[in-house]
Amino acid sequence: MYEQSEHSVTVIFxxxxxLKSKYATQLVELSQAGINVDCPCTLRQLEKNQGDVNKxxxxxxxxxxxxxxxxELDTKYASQIAQLEADGIKIKNKRCLARLLEKADGxxxxxxxxxxxxxxKKGKNREYRHRHRNISPGGTTAQETHGAASCWRKRREFSSDDIENLKRLRSAGVYGHPMKILAMYHxxxxxxxxxxxxxxHEREMRNQQREERSLKRTLLAEAQAxxxxxxxxxxxxxxxxxxxxxGNNMMFVVNSLRRLCLNRAGKKTERAIAEIASAWNEQMHIPNVEIIFDATRQLDQIGSVKIWSAEPTHRTxxxxxxxxxxxxxxxxxxKRTIIITSDRALAVLLQREGCLLMKPYNWFAHCVMVLAPDLIRYEELTGMKTEISTPTTVKxxxxxxxxxxxxxxIDI
Structure with a gap:
């Protein structure tokens, strides 16, 4: 027991x-922001939020x-809490007393x-739970159902033949739940x-599926990174x-475009995305910008942006x-190509070919930075929104x- 505990402590340490070496830079920033970096929960929060210092x-x-x-509440109502305890009021959680006193204005x-x-109210809830736990759906009490449960347990008891078969199966190297093993045996x-x-065979299939899931998670994590x-x-x-x-992947990023698409105005949605891309490229001057939709008849070039339809030559x-x-x-x-998509399975395939990837949200954000910087809002810790970024900005x-x-x- 002691060795196991010591091993757990070593693993935790x-x-x-x-984590400290992984998030060394973030820990310095947090320390400068006045956060106690020696607290274990700080490391947990960094790992949970993937190193996002602002979060x-x-x-x-x-x-x-x-x-x-x-x-503050404990200090404010210290005398009232002491008086309540002296009067015989006992509550395990002292915070409840402070909250109730705050509600009662002291x-x-x-x-x-x-x-x-x-x-x-708590007593009524306890009584209700106790009453309904002891009554089965058919209206019988727990004591009345005890006999039926005993009969059911007897039915599940193994016969001498079953026990003998289990011994033979175990000696042959077949392990698992006894009932399932016997069912498979029959x-x-x-x-x-x-x-x-x-x-x-079942074990091999499970191991294979486990490896496939693990590989898929690894590939998706690489694509995400x-x-x-x-x-x-x-x-x-x-x-x-x-x-x-x-194109189809980008229709559901912006609320107005998503509503257009869901209201069966797919043509307007496609054209809006193309017009935004054209306006963006007028500032970026990228030689080739192309949008591909699953199926579209609007193949006219808009500005410098070419529009393609995957059908009929491709399925998607x-x-x-x-x-x-x-x-x-x-x-x-x-190496000099960026593909805008949030489809992670597609991203894995494209990343293998050496393409750069960007999520549609980030592309739309860059469009705002290029075309309309005044549409950027900075949300601070206080919840107030300003148009000037400050060190306390979090979002x-x-x-x-x-x-x-x-x-x-387009305005919907």
Whole structure:
């Protein structure tokens, strides 16, 4: 027992040191922001939020505010709490007393009344649960159903033949739940060899599925890490010659475009995305910008943006993008190609071909940075929104709907 406990402590310590080295830069920023970096929960929050310092600051600040509020209430109503305890009022959680006193505006008599009402309600709930736990759906009590349960347990008891078969199966290396093993044994015409072969096959299938899931998670994590992040206008990668937009994937990022699409105005949605891309490229001057939809008849070029339909040559946009990326003449070009999509399965395939990836949200955000910087809003810890970024800024909001209204003249 002692060795096991010591091993657990060692594992925890090792894990903590790994996190400290992994988030060394973030810990410095948090320390400068006044966060206690020695607290284990700080490392947990960093790991949970993937190193996002702003989110950690927000959560830790909220936690500190709650703690300060509790301390303030305890100090404010210390005499009333002492009086309630002297009068025989006992509640395990002292915070409840402070909250009730706050609700009662510090009046002890009112607080006593609230406590008695709370205890009465709690007692009724306990009585209700106790009563319904002891009554089965058929209306019989637990004692009445005890006999039936005993009969059911007797039915599940193994016969001497079952026990003998289980011994033979165990000696042959067949392990598992006894009832399931016996059922499988009977399905295999009571053949130990067939039962063992079937059990081994099932085990291999489970292991294979587990490995496939693990590989899929790894690939998806790599694809997620491979997305290009856009925090400023200058974050756009240099020397990009080709940009492909997964049209159908981009219809559901902006609220107004999503409503258009769901209201069966797909043509307007497609044109709006193309017009935004055209206006954006007028500022970016990228040689080739193309949008691919699963199926569209609007193939007219809008500005410098070309529009393609995956059908009838391809089943979906994904198939067309993968085929383009896998062309031999594009192997070198892929390094200077960005594909805008949030489809992680597609991202895995494209990343293998050397393409750069960006999520539609980040692309729309860059459109706002390029075309309408005044639509950027900075949300601070206090919840107030300003147009000037400050060190306490934790979130940046983009008014995509207004961007669509300005560029494509669509307002829903």
């Amino acid at each position: 090792t894990r903590r040191e790994e 950690v600051i927000e959560k830790m600040s909220h936690r500190r505010e709650k703690k300060e509020k509790r301390t 009046q002890v008599d009112v607080a006593k009344q609230l406590i008695s009402e709370w205890k009465e 399905e295999c015409n009571e053949s130990i060899e067939l039962t063992k072969a079937r059990k081994d 491979g997305y290009v992040a856009i925090n400023n206008r200058e974050d756009w990668p240099r020397d990009i010659e080709h940009v492909y937009l997964d 946009t994904d198939d067309m993008l993968v085929e383009i990326a896998r062309k031999p003449e594009n192997r070198e070009k892929n 940046i909001r983009y008014d995509f709907d207004e961007l669509v209204h300005r560029v494509a003249n």
